[in-house]
Amino acid sequence: MLAQFREIQNLIWGKRSWLLVGLVLAGLFIFAIRQPGTQLPASPDKSLVLEDLPEQLFYSWARMLVAYIASVFFALIIGTLAATREQRARILLPIVDVLQSIPVLGFFPTAIFWFVGAAGQRNWGIEAAVVFLIFTSQSWNLVFAVYDGIRAIPAEALEAVRSFGVGKIGRFRRLYLPAVFPRMTYNSVLSWANGWYFLMACEIIAMGPMSYRVKGLGSFLALAIDAKDWQAFWIGIGALISVIVAMSLLIWKPLNAYARQFKFESTKREGEYDTGARMLGFYRHSPLFKPFRFVITLFARLGQMAEDRLEPKGREGARASPAFHWSYVAFLVLFWFVIGVALGGGFLKLIRSVLPPWEVPPWTVLLALGASILRIAAAYFICIVVMLPIIYAAHKRPRALRSLQSTSEVLASLPATAFFPLITAAAQRIFHFTEAAVLIVLLTGMVWYLFFNVISGAQALPNDIREASKVMGLKRGLYIRRVFLPVILPALITGSITAIGGGWNALILAEYFKQGTATFQVFGIGSILANATYVSGNERLLSMAIFFMVLFIVFFNRYFWQPLYRWAENKYRLDA
Amino acid sequence: METQLTPLPLMELKDVSKSFRHENTDYMVLENINLQIREGEFIALVGPSGCGKSTLLRIINGLIPATKGQLQYKGKPQTSMNMECGMVFQAFALLPWLTVSQNIELALQARNVPDKDSKRIAAHYIDKVGLDGHEEAYPRELSGGMKQRVGFARALAVEPEMLLMDEPFSALDPLTSANLREEVLDIWLDPQVRVNTVIMITHLIEEAVEMADRVIVLGSGPGRILKEVTIDLPRPRNRNSEGFQNYMGEIFALIT
Numbered sequence: 001m002l003a004q005f006r007e008i009q010n011l012i013w014g015k016r017s018w019l020l021v022g023l024v025l026a027g028l029f030i031f032a033i034r035q036p037g038t039q040l041p042a043s044p045d046k047s048l049v050l051e052d053l054p055e056q057l058f059y060s061w062a063r064m065l066v067a068y069i070a071s072v073f074f075a076l077i078i079g080t081l082a083a084t085r086e087q088r089a090r091i092l093l094p095i096v097d098v099l100q101s102i103p104v105l106g107f108f109p110t111a112i113f114w115f116v117g118a119a120g121q122r123n124w125g126i127e128a129a130v131v132f133l134i135f136t137s138q139s140w141n142l143v144f145a146v147y148d149g150i151r152a153i154p155a156e157a158l159e160a161v162r163s164f165g166v167g168k169i170g171r172f173r174r175l176y177l178p179a180v181f182p183r184m185t186y187n188s189v190l191s192w193a194n195g196w197y198f199l200m201a202c203e204i205i206a207m208g209p210m211s212y213r214v215k216g217l218g219s220f221l222a223l224a225i226d227a228k229d230w231q232a233f234w235i236g237i238g239a240l241i242s243v244i245v246a247m248s249l250l251i252w253k254p255l256n257a258y259a260r261q262f263k264f265e266s267t268k269r270e271g272e273y274d275t276g277a278r279m280l281g282f283y284r285h286s287p288l289f290k291p292f293r294f295v296i297t298l299f300a301r302l303g304q305m306a307e308d309r310l311e312p313k314g315r316e317g318a319r320a321s322p323a324f325h326w327s328y329v330a331f332l333v334l335f336w337f338v339i340g341v342a343l344g345g346g347f348l349k350l351i352r353s354v355l356p357p358w359e360v361p362p363w364t365v366l367l368a369l370g371a372s373i374l375r376i377a378a379a380y381f382i383c384i385v386v387m388l389p390i391i392y393a394a395h396k397r398p399r400a401l402r403s404l405q406s407t408s409e410v411l412a413s414l415p416a417t418a419f420f421p422l423i424t425a426a427a428q429r430i431f432h433f434t435e436a437a438v439l440i441v442l443l444t445g446m447v448w449y450l451f452f453n454v455i456s457g458a459q460a461l462p463n464d465i466r467e468a469s470k471v472m473g474l475k476r477g478l479y480i481r482r483v484f485l486p487v488i489l490p491a492l493i494t495g496s497i498t499a500i501g502g503g504w505n506a507l508i509l510a511e512y513f514k515q516g517t518a519t520f521q522v523f524g525i526g527s528i529l530a531n532a533t534y535v536s537g538n539e540r541l542l543s544m545a546i547f548f549m550v551l552f553i554v555f556f557n558r559y560f561w562q563p564l565y566r567w568a569e570n571k572y573r574l575d576a
Numbered sequence: 577m578e579t580q581l582t583p584l585p586l587m588e589l590k591d592v593s594k595s596f597r598h599e600n601t602d603y604m605v606l607e608n609i610n611l612q613i614r615e616g617e618f619i620a621l622v623g624p625s626g627c628g629k630s631t632l633l634r635i636i637n638g639l640i641p642a643t644k645g646q647l648q649y650k651g652k653p654q655t656s657m658n659m660e661c662g663m664v665f666q667a668f669a670l671l672p673w674l675t676v677s678q679n680i681e682l683a684l685q686a687r688n689v690p691d692k693d694s695k696r697i698a699a700h701y702i703d704k705v706g707l708d709g710h711e712e713a714y715p716r717e718l719s720g721g722m723k724q725r726v727g728f729a730r731a732l733a734v735e736p737e738m739l740l741m742d743e744p745f746s747a748l749d750p751l752t753s754a755n756l757r758e759e760v761l762d763i764w765l766d767p768q769v770r771v772n773t774v775i776m777i778t779h780l781i782e783e784a785v786e787m788a789d790r791v792i793v794l795g796s797g798p799g800r801i802l803k804e805v806t807i808d809l810p811r812p813r814n815r816n817s818e819g820f821q822n823y824m825g826e827i828f829a830l831i832t
Contacts, residue, residue, distance in 0.1 A: 464669035467639055471663040472683040472734070482682055486673045572673045575716065 050232055053220065057239050060203070060216035064195050067131045071139035071191060079146025080176055093147070095343065100140035101553040103505045104198050105533045106546045107136045112207055126205065130214050133202040138191040145187040149180030154264055165317015169307045182259040189252050189413060196240070196415035201509065208537015225421045225514065237418050244413050254279040353543030365528060365545050369552060372511070372524040376503045379442040383450050383499065392484060395458040405455045412448030417509055424513055424520070434520050438510045445506025449499040457491025460574060486572045493565045497557065504553060525549050584651050585612040586738065586773055587636065592645035594631055604798035605631050611792065611801065618764060618774045620788035622781055624831060628799030629777045630742060636775065637661040637740050662731030662771065666743040668723045670715040676702060677711040680730045687734060701729040704763065721752035728760065732769060741776040745783065761787060785823045786813050793830045802830050
């Protein structure tokens with residue numbers, strides 16, 4: 001049985017990786033013959049009714065929840081597959097990396113084609129498309145959380161589990177799942193924040209003159225901005241903030257406290273879990289939550305049953321039952337088929353988009369890319385200049401650092417997009433300059449990633465090194481050069497990569513924005529994308545712009561950030 | 577000829593107490609510590625974990641302020657960091673991104689020693705702790721014992737009057753720590769090395785009796801001095817001698 005299994009794995013993987021090539025070709029074929037052009041149904045008439053707000057808020061929240069649950073499953077599957085076999089990681093991680101650098105507009109055609117097309121203009125198709133778009137802003141970072149979490153399991157723990165003969169399901173349930181739990185919880189907050197950030201963009205599906213607004217907070221806010229109804233706008237923002245704060249208190253804090261028991265390293269920061277632990281105790285004991293507890297126990301039971309049934313244990317440890325074995329194999333084949341189809345299709349589309357005839361020539365797009373790069377670089381340096389002194393000032397007091405961190409986490413979870421009309425109006429009034437507004441919007445999409453990455457880097461400064469610097473009497477300049485900057489450098493680079501990624505995603509909102517009835521835009525890749533989506537509905541231009549942008553991001557990451565990170569991590573890690 | 581009959585202690589602690597505040601409750605860590613440290617002495621602080629011996633050491637060099645009481649250094653009140661102290665840490669506290677030499681030079685640069693001199697001084701102390709040839713190595717390339725030698729060299733290089741050691745041998749394997757203990761005693765007795773007053777924290781009674789002139793036994797809850805035991809044995813000390821065993825027994829009885 002095992003031998004057969006190996007064979008299939010080798011078939012897919014080993015030297016005969018032509019199977020993958022075949023799958024890609026099949027994907028190319030499917031996309032080559034597909035029918036273009038799905039029409040969006042007419043958008044129902046929308047007027048701004050304040051009484052609808054609770055309903056709209058609920059719709060948006062429910063969409064986010066569905067997209068989030070899908071993201072969690074997606075992340076667990078992709079992350080686990082990638083982390084448990086190196087060849088898989090080598091294919092899957094670059095794909096996810098590319099996908100996360102595609103701004104949400106890039107998924108519009110896909111969403112319209114697959115979901116609206118499949119549903120034949122019925123409402124659920126549009127809903128599914130919106131959920132899919134939210135999913136694209138939530139899922140990628142969770143994949144990396146799962147992958148990193150599993151890779152961070154100490155070798156000894158893995159060996160111990162192996163030596164007890166625990167099977168695949170058992171390992172997943174008892175080792176991988178707990179090991180990724182803390183990171184998943186932490187990154188989930190980021191995922192939700194990112195989801196809220198792009199909610200307004202996601203809830204208005206558009207391709208050229210066609211556009212469809214679904215009922216929800218995002219479209220509510222967009223309508224309020226269009227109508228310049230500031231009262232409705234502020235009430236909407238207030239409702240959103242209450243939801244975010246409530247979720248933080250009722251869900252994320254208790255989950256964080258719960259996640260603590262799954263951490264391999266035992267770093268306890270005082271008072272960190274207090275609020276969460278209290279809520280957790282309430283959930284555990286209050287009769288109000290009995291049904292929830294029942295569901296959780298049920299899931300645990302089901303897992304145990306699956307493990308017992310599908311991987312019966314004998315003296316030599318767990319053996320997969322034939323049913324499980326073959327369904328696993330079938331799953332893998334299907335999985336790679338889907339990946340192949342999607343890859344092939346996407347690849348073909350991108351290649352076709354760069355070939356002539358052009359409506360907008362590639363050099364214009366490249367020039368726009370250059371303009372956007374300059375903007376992102378400028379915003380990045382502003383972030384650094386503002387952030388480093390603040391963190392330096394705070395880092396000598398663990399408590400100040402901790403409150404700075406929680407503040408930045410809260411601020412990061414508030415979607416700055418919602419405030420864009422205000423930010424842009426203010427920036428234009430103060431600077432009389434659209435470019436300034438663009439930069440500020442970009443900043444909001446970048447700064448928080450830098451902030452909490454670097455803060456966690458500064459928190460890693462060991463206490464004895466802090467004391468040793470004091471005993472040596474290091475003066476500020478020497479201390480910054482020899483201790484502070486080296487300590488934060490790896491985290492600074494990680495933060496830079498994510499921040500710049502966030503910047504690319506925010507470009508579409510920064511370079512093209514509306515203020516009442518007026519539209520402001522500056523020349524750049526973001527405004528090309530927004531125009532291709534909202535104005536001309538030019539899918540080929542959209543693809544071409546994404547092609548160049550992704551190409552640049554991937555190359556820049558691969559040949560600049562990654563070598564830099566490896567160097568920094570090697571030289572400046574703190575384990576000596 | 578002048579003789580000082582009652583020499584001024586190098587350092588004196590008078591009724592020093594320390595409490596920490598956590599969630600509106602004060603926790604007493606150290607209570608009414610009275611201690612005189614004379615020049616040239618080797619003092620060991622022993623006590624169960626949680627008795628505040630680390631805190632006491634940090635109060636002595638000024639890393640942590642005392643809540644109550646007074647510290648005097650050479651007869652003058654000490655209110656801030658005492659720059660006449662060198663400190664050796666349990667987990668070495670070396671900067672992993674600096675070489676052995678750079679780690680030591682850093683301490684000298686902090687005192688505005690010109691670069692050329694600090695290189696020379698660093699080389700001298702690297703040699704003294706037996707690490708010559710490893711100047712350009714990074715800490716992670718060294719064994720634990722070698723890392724702690726760097727820690728010693730760094731503390732000695734600034735030529736302090738007092739050397740404070742926070743469980744300096746406890747992260748090392750028994751053989752390495754035995755060798756290093758001996759060398760530390762040699763360095764302490766070396767007339768060329770300026771430092772001649774040493775305060776060491778340890779949780780090994782044997783280590784304390786082997787090395788110290790005076791053992792300060794601390795008790796916990798809150799931390800206070802139970803007894804000062806003067807170890808009146810000739811050096812080098814034989815662990816199997818009757819005197820040694822008697823001191824061990826006495827201190828052991830105090831702690832347990």
